Amino acid sequence: MEVEQVGVVGSGLMGAGIAQVAAANGFNVTLVDVDEARVRQAVEGMRRRLSRDVERERMSAEQADATLSRIATAGDAESLESMAGADVVIEAVVEDLGVKSAVFRRLGEVSKPDALLASNTSSLPLSDLAAASHRPERVVGLHFFNPPWALKLVEIVTTASTTPETLDDARAFCERLDRVLVQVKDTPGFIANRLLVPFIFDAIQLLDNGVATAEDIDMACKVGLNHTMGPLATADLIGLDTLQAIAESMFEEYGEARFKGPTLLRRLVSLGHLGRKTGRGFFRYGE
Numbered sequence: 001m002e003v004e005q006v007g008v009v010g011s012g013l014m015g016a017g018i019a020q021v022a023a024a025n026g027f028n029v030t031l032v033d034v035d036e037a038r039v040r041q042a043v044e045g046m047r048r049r050l051s052r053d054v055e056r057e058r059m060s061a062e063q064a065d066a067t068l069s070r071i072a073t074a075g076d077a078e079s080l081e082s083m084a085g086a087d088v089v090i091e092a093v094v095e096d097l098g099v100k101s102a103v104f105r106r107l108g109e110v111s112k113p114d115a116l117l118a119s120n121t122s123s124l125p126l127s128d129l130a131a132a133s134h135r136p137e138r139v140v141g142l143h144f145f146n147p148p149w150a151l152k153l154v155e156i157v158t159t160a161s162t163t164p165e166t167l168d169d170a171r172a173f174c175e176r177l178d179r180v181l182v183q184v185k186d187t188p189g190f191i192a193n194r195l196l197v198p199f200i201f202d203a204i205q206l207l208d209n210g211v212a213t214a215e216d217i218d219m220a221c222k223v224g225l226n227h228t229m230g231p232l233a234t235a236d237l238i239g240l241d242t243l244q245a246i247a248e249s250m251f252e253e254y255g256e257a258r259f260k261g262p263t264l265l266r267r268l269v270s271l272g273h274l275g276r277k278t279g280r281g282f283f284r285y286g287e
Helices: 013-024 036-057 061-069 078-087 096-109 126-133 164-176 192-208 212-225 231-239 241-253 263-270
Strands: 005-009 027-032 073-075 086-089 116-119 141-143 155-156 180-184
Touching: 005 013, 005 078, 013 027, 013 036, 013 061, 013 073, 013 141, 027 078, 027 126, 036 061, 036 073, 036 164, 061 073, 073 078, 078 096, 086 096, 096 116, 096 126, 116 126, 116 164, 126 141, 141 164, 155 164, 192 212, 192 231, 192 241, 192 263, 212 231, 231 241, 241 263
Parallel strands: 005 027, 005 086, 027 073, 086 116, 116 141, 155 180
Antiparallel strands: 141 155
């Protein structure tokens, strides 16, 4: 499969990051969202990140300009129509089955018959999204990690309907993105989140029980376990609302107490303290 044009649906941190990675690796990208202001904000975020890379001599100014020049945008209710010419479409909207299913239903109608359709879901059943597209044989999961421009892992997720050709096309595409690939079947949490989420929840329980401060819990993991980032800072980076959504999906699937979101997590989400994106979660940001 020859891939030249990539579509990304959803201009949040993950969608914008995936679009940046694709453009930096030579693909023409169309980034779409229902909110034009959100798309503009995403492009501005890419511009800032690329400028920092130039300052740190990770890329040249010419490479940064070329990356941005490959990104087109659309921001309105009809933006999915612009996916008609894409060879690969990656969905990265909110972690909500109804919303994602609606996207895949429309992509199945407007995309090219041989287009590779992928979801960046981290916890929802890929089989449901594949079925919604009415072309399940061309659907895979491509679970990028946050932030996509820095973390190279991609979990490739297949369903019972995914054809070997589709899997080969997905692998070849990710290799052109210079990603590290692991393959996993369609199961909530896949590999990384199935291991990570209970670990984060244990850290939250330690904090809620007054065993140690958030700073000391994370320091123990960073120094004692050689983790780059502690579990509570990781939760803030993921987004506490996203973490709660992942937990709900996994708890519904497995019914195991270790996947049930802690009370403190639910309280913070109710208060709108969602982590880095709101400036406050288990830690405060931007102060």
